[in-house]
Amino acid sequence: MQTKKLEQLLNQWLSPEIISDYCPNGLQLDSEKTIEKVVTGVSATQALIDSAIALKADAILVHHGYFWKSEPAQIVGMKYQRLKKLIKNDISLFAYHLPLDVHPEFGNNVQLAKLFELEVIDPVEGIKPKGILMQAETKSATALADFASLVERKLARKPLVISGGDFLINKVAICTGGGQSFIEHALAAGVDLFITGEVSEQTVHVATEMGIHFIAAGHHATERYGIKALGEYLAANTDIQVEFVDIDNPA
Structure with a gap:
């Protein structure tokens, strides 16, 4: 081709x-x-x-x-x-870049939600581009420590975890990579936990003062899965051979 x-x-x-x-x-x-x-x-x-x-x-x-x-x-x-x-x-x-973040099938946000075994994955309405912030549900009410352990196991790296209070997680919002500024949009969507890749100084204050759990799991680590899924889709639908290469990055 x-x-x-x-x-x-x-x-x-x-x-x-x-x-x-x-x-x-x-x-x-x-x-x-x-x-x-x-x-x-x-x-x-x-x-x-x-x-x-x-x-x-x-x-x-x-x-x-x-x-x-x-x-x-x-x-x-x-x-x-x-x-x-x-x-x-x-x-x-x-x-x-953004077209891969937001894609409803093999986008970074959707793929990460599936990796974390979340269900009913949908875009948060009113946020552009559509799909840049996704929301999903846990299979059952989950403690923050247990969800953090799941993230660490799936991504093979220890995430930064900020507790927003003493409550279980039923609903999660995700924006991979450098999406920490979407935390207040996640709050408005009524989720219990917001997951992204990076953290800013003020993000911690928003989480603790406004009452939302927050996990920063790494920019690179949260964005491995969209490009991998796209490559797999390309290989399945063409005669092109595709190989994913993960160049590790601690950020």
Whole structure:
């Protein structure tokens, strides 16, 4: 499959044109190769590029790509070295940021909710883009300590846990990655627990003073599962071979 054809297919599944984002979604670096093997990963780091080269991949598909609105436009330093290796090895790069976070089937939020064995997974209404904040229910009322143990076991890392009081968890809101600013939207949705990847200083105060449990489980750790699911879907629906490579990141 050629790069443009693969981009058309991915765009058909993810609909990036309907979402305003901080970076270009879709094909970020072209290639003349026919794509037979794709490496997927969370971020297009040098380590992921090196892994793709070693695995003889024709393309890389990630959640965090390049050309963010807040970064310098010059192609120098780290950005130059990354692009140089991609071009030298004729490897194309595809990236989907918010479209992958919010997707109702293989989005980061939905996949994390399923990983935590939650049920009745739906977007919190009135928050744009739709699906950036999801809500779901536990199978039964669960103590915060027990839910935190589940998170640690599933993600293989110890999360930061803030108690909002002495109450059980029945309803959970999720926004993966750097979604801590959505805690007050989670409060308004009436959930017992809000899960995201990162934490800010004020997030702790909101949780303790407003009475909502909070878990920060890691930006990278909470966003492994959307890109993995997308890659699996790509492999199941095309002749392309797909391999997920997890470059560990403690943040």
